[in-house]
Amino acid sequence: MSTEVTERQARAVAEAAREREWRLPSFGKELFLGNFRLDLISPQPRLDAAAVDKGEAFLARLREFLVAEVDPLEIERESKIPERVLDGLKQLGALGMKVPETYGGLGLSQVYYNRALALAGVWHASLSTLLSAHQSIGVAQPLMDFGSDEQKRKWLPLVARDHVSAFLLTEPDVGSDPARLGATAVPTDDGYVLNGLKLWATNGAIADVVVVMAQVPDRGITAFVLPYDSPGVTVEHRNAFMGLRGIENSVTRLEDVFVPRENVIGAEGQGLKIALTTLNTGRLALPAICVGTAKWATKVAREFASERVQWGQPIGRHDAVAQKIAFIAASAFGLEAMLDVASRLADDKRSDIRIEAAIAKLYASELGWQVLDELMQVRGGRGYETAESLKARGERPVAVEQQLRDMRINRIFEGSTEIMHLLIAREAVDRHLEVAGEILEGDGDLKDKARVALQAGRFYAKWLPQLAVGEGQKPGAYERFGRLAGHLRFVERSSRKLARSTFYAMSRWQARLEKRQAVLARIVDIGAELFAMASAVVYADTIRSEQPGRADEAAELADLFCKQSRRRVGALFSALWSNDDVDNYALAQRVLEGRYAFLEEGFADPADAR
Ligand SMILES: Cc1cc2nc3c(=O)[nH]c(=O)nc-3n(C[C@H](O)[C@H](O)[C@H](O)COP(=O)(O)OP(=O)(O)OC[C@H]3O[C@@H](n4cnc5c(N)ncnc54)[C@H](O)[C@@H]3O)c2cc1C
Numbered sequence: 220m221s222t223e224v225t226e227r228q229a230r231a232v233a234e235a236a237r238e239r240e241w242r243l244p245s246f247g248k249e250l251f252l253g254n255f256r257l258d259l260i261s262p263q264p265r266l267d268a269a270a271v272d273k274g275e276a277f278l279a280r281l282r283e284f285l286v287a288e289v290d291p292l293e294i295e296r297e298s299k300i301p302e303r304v305l306d307g308l309k310q311l312g313a314l315g316m317k318v319p320e321t322y323g324g325l326g327l328s329q330v331y332y333n334r335a336l337a338l339a340g341v342w343h344a345s346l347s348t349l350l351s352a353h354q355s356i357g358v359a360q361p362l363m364d365f366g367s368d369e370q371k372r373k374w375l376p377l378v379a380r381d382h383v384s385a386f387l388l389t390e391p392d393v394g395s396d397p398a399r400l401g402a403t404a405v406p407t408d409d410g411y412v413l414n415g416l417k418l419w420a421t422n423g424a425i426a427d428v429v430v431v432m433a434q435v436p437d438r439g440i441t442a443f444v445l446p447y448d449s450p451g452v453t454v455e456h457r458n459a460f461m462g463l464r465g466i467e468n469s470v471t472r473l474e475d476v477f478v479p480r481e482n483v484i485g486a487e488g489q490g491l492k493i494a495l496t497t498l499n500t501g502r503l504a505l506p507a508i509c510v511g512t513a514k515w516a517t518k519v520a521r522e523f524a525s526e527r528v529q530w531g532q533p534i535g536r537h538d539a540v541a542q543k544i545a546f547i548a549a550s551a552f553g554l555e556a557m558l559d560v561a562s563r564l565a566d567d568k569r570s571d572i573r574i575e576a577a578i579a580k581l582y583a584s585e586l587g588w589q590v591l592d593e594l595m596q597v598r599g600g601r602g603y604e605t606a607e608s609l610k611a612r613g614e615r616p617v618a619v620e621q622q623l624r625d626m627r628i629n630r631i632f633e634g635s636t637e638i639m640h641l642l643i644a645r646e647a648v649d650r651h652l653e654v655a656g657e658i659l660e661g662d663g664d665l666k667d668k669a670r671v672a673l674q675a676g677r678f679y680a681k682w683l684p685q686l687a688v689g690e691g692q693k694p695g696a697y698e699r700f701g702r703l704a705g706h707l708r709f710v711e712r713s714s715r716k717l718a719r720s721t722f723y724a725m726s727r728w729q730a731r732l733e734k735r736q737a738v739l740a741r742i743v744d745i746g747a748e749l750f751a752m753a754s755a756v757v758y759a760d761t762i763r764s765e766q767p768g769r770a771d772e773a774a775e776l777a778d779l780f781c782k783q784s785r786r787r788v789g790a791l792f793s794a795l796w797s798n799d800d801v802d803n804y805a806l807a808q809r810v811l812e813g814r815y816a817f818l819e820e821g822f823a824d825p826a827d828a829r
Pocket of ligand 1: 352385386389393395396418422460463468634636637
């Protein structure tokens with residue numbers, strides 16, 4: 220395929236890779252259709268007792284190892300995870316957390332895999348990034364989902380024990396848009412010959428085996444398991460970033476690299492689908508790390524704001540700081556709730572969680588970033604100072620500036636916020652496209668259109684009236700949730716309002732809606748807030764039944780989180796119809812044309828001098 224790809228072709232490639240079917244119920248899909256299916260997330264599935272015992276035992280071992288053996292300041296100073304730390308992680312079995320025991324892994328549940336990532340990630344985010352790139356997108360997960368028995372028997376025991384793996388999709392010209400993928404895999408008698416340049420592969424500088432995506436001519440993007448010591452594989456550069464200083468991220472060149480036929484994962488042309496499907500649950504790794512960090516932020520804010528005295532009282536008593544602490548604590552609870560709801564569903568396997576996991580990634584990376592930004596403000600100058608410097612002058616090495624730097628990438632990788640908005644919006648309007656897609660797309664002849672219009676008319680005649688009334692209008696609805704019931708009523712009402720708004724947006728802009736990305740983003744963000752609120756209430760209820768001693772505290776946090784979330788929902792709904800989107804877009808185009816060149820005067824750009 221040529222690297223000259225039109226927007227339409229790029230979308231067609233993404234659409235072809237999308238998992239189309241909905242075999243299992245989806246809370247998120249129903250929510251966007253105005254159908255608040257609380258029964259799909261509440262009561263939450265109970266954790267399996269054996270999985271809890273195994274998970275807790277592993278967390279205890281991991282914690283002990285981190286505290287005793289790993290110096291996060293050393294990772295930061297040396298920009299490297301020391302060899303002995305990597306060896307220690309291997310000995311703990313951390314490389315095989317998600318791999319089933321039958322293949323030599325630990326077989327942790329999603330809930331405990333997440334908790335382990337959060338634990339490692341707060342200690343140093345480079346550790347959790349190494350582990351999640353290795354398991355969630357590296358060799359393990361795609362093989363568990365799509366590998367043949369033979370591939371599983373061969374590779375899973377290795378990656379579970381000591382073979383570090385990586386995932387090589389991105390190229391200099393291929394970021395969010397895989398249609399341009401340039402790496403090629405040309406078939407030979409017994410395999411393929413790979414050529415290409417892969418960028419930003421996490422673990423790619425130290426990997427033993429990788430998943431690589433390449434185009435098989437006429438067949439499309441294909442996923443291969445590639446032993447990294449294959450002749451022709453060269454690591455050309457180790458990349459350095461704003462944060463995640465310890466990760467081994469590579470530029471890798473593939474020059475006439477032979478890979479045997481049996482190393483194709485799934486089938487030729489299935490590569491992108493495999494990558495996207497793997498991410499459907501793999502995406503929970505990243506919000507897990509954000510949740511850990513938000514919980515840590517609560518601790519840091521509490522400690523500092525109660526100890527630090529300025530203007531006659533602890534800074535946490537000043538209203539401006541107290542507001543931030545409340546935001547940090549409530550957000551940490553809301554994020555943990557969303558992750559717990561999605562992860563238990565993942566373990567339970569009775570729901571399709573692709574929308575919930577995608578929302579968790581989007582929402583946790585965005586809110587998590589705000590949490591850390593506010594935390595830095597709470598810590599003032601100490602927030603901006605490095606842990607190393609704090610330690611050198613005798614203060615506790617609280618690494619807020621590092622955590623902020625490390626957190627920032629979460630809004631970019633594994634699907635940037637902008638791409639997640641589009642991806643979730645696509646799922647949210649899926650039902651509409653099914654019934655009225657041909658009209659909206661503007662393709663097809665008039666007779667076809669008339670047929671589709673009739674069919675769509677029947678659907679909407681039934682669906683729209685359903686959006687007028689619901690449980691959320693009944694004062695006593697959801698009363699088993701006590702003081703939190705009102706928030707669920709709000710979610711129910713807002714879910715219908717969101718569905719109506721989506722319908723209006725589709726009627727108003729029709730096929731052009733896909734260009735109105737700011738509108739789509741708001742629709743998605745409202746859905747995300749509603750999922751977060753529902754999760755907070757449901758999770759507080761779970762805590763009430765599983766840990767009764769914490770019931771009141773959980774309810775207080777859930778209540779405040781929902782209040783904060785409601786205000787965001789209100790602002791998003793208003794902005795749906797009252798905004799400057801069109802003006803913004805027009806001005807941006809003029810910026811691109813260079814109309815405001817005078818704004819760019821008065822400085823010298825160091826990058827231009829190089
Ligand atoms: C630290 C780090 C680790 C990484 N690890 C891996 C890895 O292990 N394996 C791997 O394969 N890749 C990896 N990546 C690559 C990462 O997944 C990409 O950076 C990401 O996909 C975004 O691509 P890009 O940076 O080229 O941005 P671009 O695609 O160039 O996008 C630039 C901006 O435009 C926006 N944008 C792009 N297209 C659209 C659109 N259609 N509509 C609206 N907005 C759009 C994006 O959201 C972004 O804001 C890593 C990157 C980093 C920095």
